[in-house]
Amino acid sequence: MDRSIFMGGIPKTISRRGFLRACAIATAAMGLPMEMVTKVAEAAENPQRPRVVWLHFQECTGCSESLLRASHPDLASLILDLISLDYHETLMAAAGKQAEENLEKAIEKGDYILVVEGGIPLRDGGVYCKIGGRTAVEILKKAAEKAVAIIAIGTCASYGGVQAAKPNPTGAVGVGDIIKNKPVINVPGCPPNPYNFLSTVLYYLTFKKLPPTDKWGRPLFAFGRKIHDHCERRPHFDEGRYVEQFGDQGHRLGFCLYKVGCKGPETYSNCPVIRFNDVEVWPVSVGNGCYGCTEPNFWDTMTPFHKRLPNVKIPGGKGIQASATEIGKTALGVTAAAIAVHAGVGIAKKLATGSKSEE
């Protein structure tokens, strides 16, 4: 590995160690082999920083917050230094007319990555979300024209999110429903994991193309497997050890949350592996089931959040250990009965014949 590549273009605000750690995390999250760290690092430290335009529509800024909360490695400085963030309503210094001018300028220059946060309302001509006098859908269409790639961050930008929940009064949709002629990568989640977003950006910087996605437009490296299949509580599911009610003994012992509504068996995401906020937590690890927030329309399809999913096959019916224990108890009962009958007949025979021979 050529050391010099890590010395040159690295921004002063981030240590070499922190930079490499971030690249290694992103490389691992993308499912690339460790040898690729060099390539990712090379791409990331390229002085030709890719320009990013970040638009906010119907959202709570939770996605941006999530990104800012990534502190170890210092993802905020990494993102701000690695990419040239030309427009971001909550992070930029400019305001009002100045801010709108920034957007105009950025769009004119072209060749930027467009990041969209929040759903886009379409009903009544899109009047339910307006910025600087223009509707969200107008701004999006204009910004998308010259973008090289579009990343929809969060469930709202990906599929409409909470405002698209029935009855969807504002007619909110995701970016992919409006922009059809450009590749749109969805990084859903409420909030999405910042590393999945970072990995998508770095994937694009490294390979100059967008990562392969599933049918919902989500990068396979992050959303290729079910939460259930790599959940740390999965052994409890298989064994039949469940939380029956919040606060019960099983809950305190960290058993499986399926029966209190965990949507892990139907949700595709890498939360159990990558976790959140650099303190190794994610909902299930702190005792609350998965809400399925990376799935399209999860507000409609995954509710009620604390009722168990129907049609999920539990191994052995009740879980293998629980069901084997039950079978064992029955078998033990039958054995005891057989022995009792045998002993009873033996004693009765002895009493009847008075003989000592049992043959």
Added chain:
Amino acid sequence: MAVYEKKYVWSVLLRLFHWAFALSIFTLIVTGLYINWPWTNTWMEGSHQFTMATMRWIHFTAGMIFICAVILRLYLWFFGNKYERLTDFLPINGRNVKNLFSTLLYYAYLTNEHEERAGHNALAGTAYFFTIILAVIQAITGLYLLYPENSFFVSLGSIFGTQQEARFIHHLINWYFAWFILVHLYIVVWNSIRNPEGLVSSIFDGHKFLHKK
């Protein structure tokens, strides 16, 4: 012409034990080896495909049957009929010690002398005795592994050390049973071919045939 006497030897309970034991140890060996080396894991495992969980469930269920069978045999050691009791086949008296050595010689083709017995010969009986002892160890280590949070099974299983040590013993005995099945089948069939008792059929109908004196 030789005249044979049909003798009722194996009671219903013993035959029940035998088949429960035989089928459960066969199942346990197959599933146990899978659990030890889950070779289909990379292409079959997934949320709608519980290969490992299913194998473990079969293993545990068969284990329960196995434990019941062992309990039955332990009971019959002391309260079974004349041929089922320990005293009939353990080399603890002159007749059985003599039979133990003559059987060894007979199996090694060193003698043609064969003592016809209604019950086990002393060699088989001794082997079965140790097999049941190993089965008890297998059951204890198995329960220790299955219920790592149950204080009773933990204290019982701790005789064999830590979970890992117990697992190792459990694994070794699994191989013993695989070996036992092969040897047992071979010797039983070999005996049935050479001798008149009818060892194979006796475990189905409980009767053996002896030369009438």
